[in-house]
Amino acid sequence: MAFTSDVVDGEITHDGLTIRTYDSAPHRRGEDTIVLLHGTSGSAQSTYWALFPMLADGRRVVAFDFVDTDGATADTYADQARAVIAALCDGPVHLTGCSFGAVIAAHLAGTTPEIVKSLTLIAGWIKTDIHQHLRYDVWFKLHEEKSAAMPGFMVMTAFSHAFLTMRLPGEVDALVAKIGDGSDRYAKMVFNRTVDITDAVANITAPTLVIGCTQDQMVPIYHSKLLFGAIENARFAEVPSGHAVAHERPSHLLMLIRDFIDEPERDAPGTVHAPIHA
């Protein structure tokens, strides 16, 4: 499904790879643009089906699908993002990444600061730790065994207790049915085991918003707090959701991102956002 009826799908070639791109408003190319880097699940659509069109209501948004290559590193993935930005955007961009995409965004911002106007890191991390390794071990085991337990395991670890218990049983079944067997994310899972962007993160200077998720079982909020600790020019906001925050609370992310991008330096570095009161 198209993000919105106005979105223009395109392709660019980079290093012999064809990268699919999505541009909400090519005619507004000269304006500030939000560039979205998707998560482990494989496509811009699967991470940003909600957030892309929501952000595009008012701003120009560009996204693309990462292409997996053998032995991919943070830098080779970041190169794809740089190529898309060079091809579709004129000035520095508002770079937003979620999960795996946050890792790549942070790496990119630390290594090519000149193309980043602001940086939003949602449920990202700096270096894979032993807790994550345990989950990856289970995941790879289920994958090897082609286990029927895989979809349920992925749903259980991706969504928060609060979110799942608000659904009807049939709706949770539908989530499990839809998430697939995980093969679409195999290559990125291999990469995720090896993440260490410590050096790049130390060089991030762009105004940054770090968003961590209270009930994240895949990348516990500890990691977002570490990012906040590592990036001098960062603000921090917490969203009470699971790792699949882009599905659980797209409107909450929208408010945080819109507000931040409007004036990235409004809140002083080190600001921890007060919880939003309902």
Place this chain on the structure above:
Amino acid sequence: MNIQTTTPKQQVDAEVLIVGTGFSGLGLAVILEREGNRDYLMLERGQDVGGTWRDNHYPGAGCDVFSHLYSYSFRPNPNWSRTYSKQPEILKYLQDTAEDEGIYPKVRFGTTVTRAEWIEAEDLWQVETTTGTYRARALVSATGHLSDLAMPDIEGLDSFTGKMMHSSQWDHDYDYTGKRVGIIGTGASSIQIAPEIAPDVSHLTVFQRTAPYIVPRRDAPYSEAQKGMFARFPEMLQDFRKELFWGNESRFPQRLQIPAFLAQIEEMSRGHLEDQVADPALREKLTPPYSVGCKRILISNDYYPAIQRENVTLETTGIDRIDETGVVLTDGTHVALDMLILATGFEATELPIAEVIHGKTGRLSDQWQDGGQAYACTTVHGYPNFFMMLGPNTGLGAGSMIYMVETQIEYIRGALQYLFEGDKVIEPDREAQAAYVKSIHDRAERTVWIAGGCQSWYLHPRSGKLTAIWPDYMSQFRKENGTFATKGYMVRDATVPA
């Protein structure tokens, strides 16, 4: 005693008069009462607090927003009995609020405001009521957006000799058991009433003009354990509230007609219809002919089953007129009835209170010929020191009105503090108001209410403008209208010190 000879202190009955004691007026009073700095009085035409929930006690009456969200954040109630509480429990909550917070002594009940006029020479509002005149520096209208009922414009309505009642004026003395009953309208009230009375009546005819979208109602009682948890961990209740809030907030993109969001809600309502209604002809009749979200999306698990009862008919042939004994359809058929229920809603676009409010530029309803307009959705040029709660562009497609109410409470609280601490008179600048209203209407253009191609009570009948609904995220409403600031206002010192 210090006798002032030059400028005698003008007699006012209170600094602030609040008209209406529903969720809006009562909530504002609680905050002013707790703050303890404002001298206020409340005028209420009814005999108790509660507004909507005092008046709407028809069979099955209840809220359509989770009770934990449809209540004040500053008065959380761990003991809500179920997901969607029924009217008696909501009314009790409001009565308890008024009692516990010491509001009752401040209310003049049985007092209908018949005229309110700004007296420029004295910088005060003079308010005429059925029980006398009140004067105050500031006036807050909290008279509700759904408090004055709308009657259908059908020929012969008054000639009906059976029992006729509007849903919001239910007469419990009338026993509908075994009667032939008709109900006009298929909106939020009607679909609560029909399943409730269907088992008892001899026959029920539901007169439908346009089928509504209906989605499942996720309704269950709270366990004692849940109530105890909410009582002992108040933050768990607030977290739950936020979960509910953001769930609703994430429905707004449906109103922007974003394909993925539309697909979800369309699938949900179609699935619900298919689960509950097997007959293709009936399904067809129950399938709405307009874009989803253009009118209110209803939630019910027992409406479709009720429609399929032996003793219930869904009548989609139009109504031609009403006579002494029933309803005459456009095809000439006569439906004989003992009782006729008008579940036809409320005056939402032309608020009756605007008829009686007179500012520097005349009657508010005259200013609002083309629909209500207000700065920050709360104040009006030409009407100094006047505040309106749930006035223009404050309604919601999906969400709790209490969020909007609390946003306005904080705005008005801040404005009153500014007024009284500095002895000021304020009114929004004409241009600032026009620019603000334009920004709302510009935003409305991209929503289903304008672009979706259906007539609804959200649109102003003469101008076609979206005046009843806030056409953006609720968080955006709070961001724009949640904190009073003097920007956009003409401010002057009060000529007579209060």
